[in-house]
Amino acid sequence: MAGCEHCALGGGHALCVQRVPLFSTLSGEELAHVASLIRHDHFEKGEALYREGDLLDSLLIIHHGSAKAVRLTPDGREQILYLFSTGDFLGERNLFGGHAATCTVEALEAVQVCAFTREAFRTLLYAYPGISVKVIEELETRIARLEDAMQTIGVRSVDGRVGALLLGFAQKYGSATPEGTLIHLPLSREGLANYLGIARETVSRKLGQLEAEGAIRAVGSRGILLLNPAALAEAAGASS
Amino acid sequence: MAGCEHCALGGGHALCVQRVPLFSTLSGEELAHVASLIRHDHFEKGEALYREGDLLDSLLIIHHGSAKAVRLTPDGREQILYLFSTGDFLGERNLFGGHAATCTVEALEAVQVCAFTREAFRTLLYAYPGISVKVIEELETRIARLEDAMQTIGVRSVDGRVGALLLGFAQKYGSATPEGTLIHLPLSREGLANYLGIARETVSRKLGQLEAEGAIRAVGSRGILLLNPAALAEAAGASS
DNA sequence: CGCGAGCTTGAACATTATCAAGGCAAGTGG
């Protein structure tokens, strides 16, 4: 059986399928079956996992690395819609309706993915009905994330957006230190700008301002130390 | 059997369940079974179908009328996330995870809904597995809408947002006339502002500007005649 | 006819984008 090589490698390495909430209801034996259906792929930084308009025929699970889902706006800029990292899955949008991909997904760093073909996944759905419910739940989660993002982008002042973004990143990419939470940003300033829908320069200025206020401290170009989360939360909550 | 009274009323009136894509794969007999599980409810304009934080236990199908899904932002304004009208269904977010509702849904006019209890719907899912796939597809559609909305709100200039909104409304609420498409707005100016994430006054100004340019013509307070859709499309596509 | 809610308009103000110049850092080649 063509198992998941990545998963087989490295000592206490868990099966990649175990990392996906989708399969959390399955037994070890079933997981092994699922894993046997997996094939692999690898992308370098900057490479596209797929592009807007592609007709995907696989479900992708990010085994290691991170990626951004972007969409080109009519005026030529790009809007980042999601950030994916280890354990997230994508491509589910295209498995059923036969729709073309609605956004381009590009690797932010080297990315290893585990993939199911459409057929393999459909087989799974019939074999393990519980997965359907999991898919639905996962989609609901993604909707919730989008709703949050939309509320953030749509209404809050720019200060608030920046604050909310940093707090969000702190949970996802942060690690606790004696001084506060250290965030390793997954994006450049330009990336942050595209995520927030504002100009690059504005990101710089807002971060500079927050640093001047003592709420954060820059650590290299991709590191931010959260000194005063409460100040950010306040910015995120108040209109100015 | 406690059938769907609304559906039974009025001559060639279709079963309300037929209006929902969810059940499009079912036969007439199966539809009748589904319809037998339905109960009803009615809401007046301004009344809430449910509120943020409620633990819903039903799937609601809008049989007649329209409603808005809103979320209160930290700074006290409201952000409109969706508009629902006849045939749309809602509450699916809360059927599985047992999550509380993430937004408040309020009737924009008198609304009649058909509802399934959670149990009834689960029963259906097991009886007719095809419904699961439909649910997934429908969720995907909703995600696509959100992604569109996010791109619109996040990046486009306000002129572009207004243009895109009008074009979108033209498809959903428009009727063709010799002079152009006549849109009956489902929202007040304040509603439009909350939907677009901008100030009331700005909506007035932009609409006035479009009217001055001859792209649209106001017809009463809730009517807009689209004279030059191309001009709107251009605004929606260009940054300024 | 008069009242009130919602809409429009104006002017001052705040914020952000844009344009432009300069700095920092990492990687390159001598």
Next chain:
DNA sequence: CCACTTGCCTTGATAATGTTCAAGCTCGCG
């Protein structure tokens, strides 16, 4: 090992854009 180059980031000045506050208007309704 150092100067150079390149890409990315910061900072400043200016102009465009939207918000806010305030006043007046319109339309529908009692």
